[in-house]
Amino acid sequence: DGGITQSPKYLFRKEGQNVTLSCEQNLNHDAMYWYRQDPGQGLRLIYYSQIVNDFQKGDIAEGYSVSREKKESFPLTVTSAQKNPTAFYLCASSVGTVGEAFFGQGTRLTVV
Amino acid sequence: EDQVTQSPEALRLQEGESSSLNCSYTVSGLRGLFWYRQDPGKGPEFLFTLYSAGEEKEKERLKATITKKESFLHITAPKPEDSATYLCAVQVGWRADGLTFGKGTHLIIQP
Numbered sequence: 001d002g003g004i005t006q007s008p009k010y011l012f013r014k015e016g017q018n019v020t021l022s023c024e025q026n027l028n029h030d031a032m033y034w035y036r037q038d039p040g041q042g043l044r045l046i047y048y049s050q051i052v053n054d055f056q057k058g059d060i061a062e063g064y065s066v067s068r069e070k071k072e073s074f075p076l077t078v079t080s081a082q083k084n085p086t087a088f089y090l091c092a093s094s095v096g097t098v099g100e101a102f103f104g105q106g107t108r109l110t111v112v
Numbered sequence: 113e114d115q116v117t118q119s120p121e122a123l124r125l126q127e128g129e130s131s132s133l134n135c136s137y138t139v140s141g142l143r144g145l146f147w148y149r150q151d152p153g154k155g156p157e158f159l160f161t162l163y164s165a166g167e168e169k170e171k172e173r174l175k176a177t178i179t180k181k182e183s184f185l186h187i188t189a190p191k192p193e194d195s196a197t198y199l200c201a202v203q204v205g206w207r208a209d210g211l212t213f214g215k216g217t218h219l220i221i222q223p
Binding site for chain 1: 116144145146153154155156157158161199201202203207208209210211212213214215216
């Protein structure tokens, strides 16, 4: 079945450590996105990529980094520079209309 | 500043009790309005796209409508499995960063 796979589902990180969230899709979509979801807030865009080897910052890119070396993969690294990294992270992909996106099941990151 | 406001924040209905969720928006140059359903601990699931005032889309017990200032998600004779958070998003540009999400409406359908 086609879809987006995020791993791990839960992740715990100590302050000062970098951590990488995985996102893989087999939908053959060109565009991929990372969103952050916090309680009581709408989804906010961290980074997006419309083609391999190219990506752009979203509204809240500070403290995050991404790569897009393969069409299927768009990993997100949460660096120690991110001041408040505890959140629910969602990866998505789309073909055509950006608002008609397929989302993964999310990774819940907790900084301890 | 582009804004998307969803109301109510939470809604509790009895099974079979129809109601509507609201998404009001103040944006310049709406390209599209999107509704999603999100179950607890899961990623959002795309439901509908609306492009212009007067447009309507239906899927099972859900019907989405739109005017120049707001969109409604009508739920007819809901069932407990319709319980979820419903998200509204608007696109104001052609790039991916032109998508603005509302905070969502948490809907609970009691048997």
